[in-house]
Amino acid sequence: MRDEALFGLWLRRRRKSLGLTRSDLADRAGCSTATVRKIEAEERRPSLELGAKFAEILDIPSDERRAVARTRRGGRLTQKVWR
Numbered sequence: 001m002r003d004e005a006l007f008g009l010w011l012r013r014r015r016k017s018l019g020l021t022r023s024d025l026a027d028r029a030g031c032s033t034a035t036v037r038k039i040e041a042e043e044r045r046p047s048l049e050l051g052a053k054f055a056e057i058l059d060i061p062s063d064e065r066r067a068v069a070r071t072r073r074g075g076r077l078t079q080k081v082w083r
Helices: 007-017 022-029 033-040 048-057 062-071
Strands: 004-006 076-078
Touching: 004 007, 007 022, 007 033, 022 033, 022 048
Parallel strands: none
Antiparallel strands: 004 076
């Protein structure tokens, strides 16, 4: 993969890097496990509110949250936010 990724793939990798299951993330974000699965599979996009919750739960620094918010609707995330 190049140095950028789709939001769903990024979400899955970030979640796993923190040792969270889909169920863990869903419970903390107040959504269903099916919603997390669909977002990770690029079948659904998170709302602005859900995207913000994911960024908080996944400990994304505040200066990188705008990049996450912009790409949650179908863009790609750069490697800076990948970690």
